[in-house]
Amino acid sequence: MNDAVRVESLYKTYENGVTALDGVSARFASGTFTAVMGPSGSGKSTLLQCAAGLDLPTAGRVFIGGAELTATKDTARTKFRRSRVGFVFQDYNLLPSLTVEQNVLLPLRLAGKRRPANARQILDRLGLGDRTHELPERLSGGQRQRVAVARALVTEPAVVFADEPTGALDLRSAREVLGLLRAVVHEYGRTVVMVTHDPVAAAHADAVLFLADGRLAGSMAHPSADAVAERLAHLGDLTTRAAA
Numbered sequence: 642m643n644d645a646v647r648v649e650s651l652y653k654t655y656e657n658g659v660t661a662l663d664g665v666s667a668r669f670a671s672g673t674f675t676a677v678m679g680p681s682g683s684g685k686s687t688l689l690q691c692a693a694g695l696d697l698p699t700a701g702r703v704f705i706g707g708a709e710l711t712a713t714k715d716t717a718r719t720k721f722r723r724s725r726v727g728f729v730f731q732d733y734n735l736l737p738s739l740t741v742e743q744n745v746l747l748p749l750r751l752a753g754k755r756r757p758a759n760a761r762q763i764l765d766r767l768g769l770g771d772r773t774h775e776l777p778e779r780l781s782g783g784q785r786q787r788v789a790v791a792r793a794l795v796t797e798p799a800v801v802f803a804d805e806p807t808g809a810l811d812l813r814s815a816r817e818v819l820g821l822l823r824a825v826v827h828e829y830g831r832t833v834v835m836v837t838h839d840p841v842a843a844a845h846a847d848a849v850l851f852l853a854d855g856r857l858a859g860s861m862a863h864p865s866a867d868a869v870a871e872r873l874a875h876l877g878d879l880t881t882r883a884a885a
């Protein structure tokens with residue numbers, strides 16, 4: 642199977658001297674849904690930001706769809722990211738003055754591409770067909786996040802990264818958004834990498850990757866919420882003990 646994303650020996654030390662990633666290597670196969678979990682401060686968001694090209698690692702390489710993201714510079718990297726990577730944020734990051742449809746199509750406008758023939762289909766599939774001309778403020782959190790997922794998919798990227806996509810949602814909306822992400826992978830063959838704190842959310846993924854102290858700390862295939870919670874509790878114990 643092809644890798645949608647491969648990261649090799651990623652290190653990230655912030656200007657304040659904190660090392661958030663301490664040599665992480667991982668691959669995410671095309672057409673899979675992976676959750677990234679770990680204790681608070683273990684480097685999950687940093688891993689996602691570096692893998693998505695939103696931030697630069699201090700050392701190491703990132704490949705998206707076989708092409709090296711870390712080999713590109715500034716504007717070329719922005720272009721690379723816009724065409725090959727989708728990102729979903731916890732707080733949706735929609736532009737308040739644009740309608741649902743304009744928000745969804747924005748990545749294409751930025752990339753200088755035309756509206757795709759299937760734009761309407763994407764919005765319909767996400768249950769947004771009758772809301773296309775609304776402003777985000779008129780939508781519920783779950784609907785806003787569906788708009789954000791549609792926006793992340795519109796350029797047909799090699800991978801969609803999602804950082805706590807259900808963190809701000811109630812249980813029902815969270816379940817809907819997770820179902821949508823699963824469908825994106827299993828019906829449309831896309832690749833999703835999602836950071837979450839929630840074992841129930843992680844159980845929607847095909848596999849879980851665990852981080853602790855900026856390093857890989859194992860993985861789990863076919864995760865159940867209980868098994869994930871137990872593994873996390875164990876990781877928490879280990880990091881608390883190491884810090885004591």
Ligand SMILES: Nc1ncnc2c1ncn2[C@@H]1O[C@H](COP(=O)(O)OP(=O)(O)OP(=O)(O)O)[C@@H](O)[C@H]1O
Nearest residue numbers: 655656657659661680681682683684685686687688
């Ligand atoms: N911009 C930044 N500048 C300095 N330090 C940072 C920055 N971003 C993150 N860190 C630090 O890097 C470490 C890893 O942070 P990161 O946000 O990647 O962890 P996380 O696992 O996503 O945490 P959480 O679950 O709490 O969101 C933490 O110690 C954090 O304080």
